[in-house]
Amino acid sequence: MNSERYEELILDYLTGNLDEVQQQEFETLVATGAIPAAELEATQAAYQAFHTLPDPEPGPGLDAKFNQLLATEKQKVMPSGPAFSWGDLWQQLNIFLSPAKFAYTLVIFFTGFLVAWLAFSPKQRQQQQDPDVKMLATELSQMKQVLFTTLIDQPLAVDRLQAVNISQEMTNADSRVIDALFNSLNNDPNVNVRLAAVEALKNHTSKPEVRAGLILSISKQDSPMVQIALADLMQALQEKEAVPQLKQLLQDESTNELVKDKIKESINVLI
Amino acid sequence: MLKVKSGDLDKLSLLFKRYGKSLYGFYFRFTRNAELSEDLVQDVFERVLKYRHTFRGDGKFVTWLYHLARNVLADHIKKAKRAGITTDIDEKQEVLADLTVPGEAKQKEEHLLLMEMALDQLSHDKKELLLMSKLQGVKYKDIAEMHNCTEANVKVRVFRAINDLREVFLKLQAKGINI
Numbered sequence: 001m002n003s004e005r006y007e008e009l010i011l012d013y014l015t016g017n018l019d020e021v022q023q024q025e026f027e028t029l030v031a032t033g034a035i036p037a038a039e040l041e042a043t044q045a046a047y048q049a050f051h052t053l054p055d056p057e058p059g060p061g062l063d064a065k066f067n068q069l070l071a072t073e074k075q076k077v078m079p080s081g082p083a084f085s086w087g088d089l090w091q092q093l094n095i096f097l098s099p100a101k102f103a104y105t106l107v108i109f110f111t112g113f114l115v116a117w118l119a120f121s122p123k124q125r126q127q128q129q130d131p132d133v134k135m136l137a138t139e140l141s142q143m144k145q146v147l148f149t150t151l152i153d154q155p156l157a158v159d160r161l162q163a164v165n166i167s168q169e170m171t172n173a174d175s176r177v178i179d180a181l182f183n184s185l186n187n188d189p190n191v192n193v194r195l196a197a198v199e200a201l202k203n204h205t206s207k208p209e210v211r212a213g214l215i216l217s218i219s220k221q222d223s224p225m226v227q228i229a230l231a232d233l234m235q236a237l238q239e240k241e242a243v244p245q246l247k248q249l250l251q252d253e254s255t256n257e258l259v260k261d262k263i264k265e266s267i268n269v270l271i
Numbered sequence: 272m273l274k275v276k277s278g279d280l281d282k283l284s285l286l287f288k289r290y291g292k293s294l295y296g297f298y299f300r301f302t303r304n305a306e307l308s309e310d311l312v313q314d315v316f317e318r319v320l321k322y323r324h325t326f327r328g329d330g331k332f333v334t335w336l337y338h339l340a341r342n343v344l345a346d347h348i349k350k351a352k353r354a355g356i357t358t359d360i361d362e363k364q365e366v367l368a369d370l371t372v373p374g375e376a377k378q379k380e381e382h383l384l385l386m387e388m389a390l391d392q393l394s395h396d397k398k399e400l401l402l403m404s405k406l407q408g409v410k411y412k413d414i415a416e417m418h419n420c421t422e423a424n425v426k427v428r429v430f431r432a433i434n435d436l437r438e439v440f441l442k443l444q445a446k447g448i449n450i
Contacts, residue, residue, distance in 0.1 A: 004423075004427050007426070007427045007430040007431065008423050008426045008427055008430070010430060011426040011427075011429055011430045011433075012426065015411075042437060043430070043433060043434055043437065045437075046433050046434065046436055046437035046440070047433050049382070049386055049440075050386065050390075050401065050405070050433060050436060051405060053383060053386055053387065053390075053405075054383070055292065055293070055296040056295065056296045056299040056300070056305075056308075058291075058292060058295040058299075058305070058308070058309065058312075059305055059309070061305070061306065061309045062291060062292070062295055062309045062312060063291075065309055065310070065312075065313040066284075066287050066291065066312070066313060066316060069313055069316055069317060069320070070280060070281075070283060070284065073280060073320050074280050224279060224281070256279070257285075258281050258282075258284075258285075
């Protein structure tokens with residue numbers, strides 16, 4: 001038992017972990033020869049030699065493999081489309097059970113109707129078709145609008161996400177849609193919906209009020225991914241007006257370090 | 272790590288930067304194979320991602336990480352044994368000779384290589400213990416937790432392992448191993 005106690009002390013001495021009392025005890029033991037000085041030195045030499053062994057240097061493969069791993073995992077969790085990979089089946093089930101399915105079905109039906117009309121329409125195609133097609137196309141677009149407004153308020157994030165994605169297919173940038181997108185961007189509890197909203201709003205950045213809205217949104221976001229997406233967008237748009245907001249975010253202590261790095265980069269590009 | 276758990280996956284990069292190289296060194300000293308060591312490190316982080324939901328945050332991340340790391344190593348060894356892969360010391364010695372060591376006086380180089388060889392000759396448990404204690408951010412208290420024993424126990428074992436290492440080193444030196 002005694003020797004174990006000594007061994008413990010010696011190790012603590014070697015790692016520099018002796019408190020005052022232990023230090024005294026230790027020095028006494030060495031002085032009296034209870035801990036032989038020669039052995040102590042030998043152990044110390046071995047300990048130091050071991051701890052100063054240089055660490056094997058990894059090649060570039062180490063980082064590369066990790067980055068690959070991270071990218072794959074992020075894809076699983078944050079897909080670019082409306083489908084979540086591991087929850088594919090689950091999501092299909094959701095859509096099946098979703099109350100908005102009916103509205104969606106109508107859109108499909110209408111599209112089918114349009115195709116059938118084109119295929120089987122009467123002989124005087126040239127004159128009659130154009131206005132008819134136009135009418136159907138308008139109705140289709142209106143249906144999409146209805147679908148959008150229905151889905152955007154659904155309790156399931158999956159539906160709201162679909163709404164945002166549908167808005168990207170709409171050719172006319174209705175101010176109501178844009179307002180709804182901003183509402184999603186600033187208020188939706190689900191980060192994926194907010195990110196999709198950024199994507200959708202990219203299509204409307206020719207409008208100054210959209211750019212202004214996006215700039216204002218920067219300070220309202222606390223999700224790092226959305227912050228980065230917005231910083232990226234500002235950078236791509238060369239939107240200098242965004243710099244004050246970005247600076248504010250930079251100064252905020254609670255902002256994530258990686259986001260701060262991104263913001264610094266964006267500010268540098270913009271200035 | 273809690274941020275990673277709640278979905279901020281990019282945070283994992285920070286953890287990787289902090290501990291990845293250290294883990295690589297750990298595995299390299301067991302396998303003496305760069306590619307394999309890289310794969311093992313990746314395995315560890317794969318498990319970190321896979322089991323992130325189980326990280327309770329009441330203990331240190333480092334302890335949890337190295338716990339996973341030990342399991343990855345143990346699993347690898349089991350697999351290697353089953354596949355009949357030899358862990359022949361002689362083979363490893365050949366690889367050792369190719370180790371790039373920061374070029375200083377030849378004597379120091381030899382010294383280091385001998386140390387590495389001595390390390391290789393220790394029993395798996397002793398080697399693992401020593402290498403764990405060398406890992407970044409690990410305290411004896413953490414090792415005790417991982418091994419389910421007392422901190423005092425760990426210290427005694429490390430002490431004895433260091434001395435065993437020294438003995439093997441001296442034997443090798445006496446044999447006059449030519450590098």
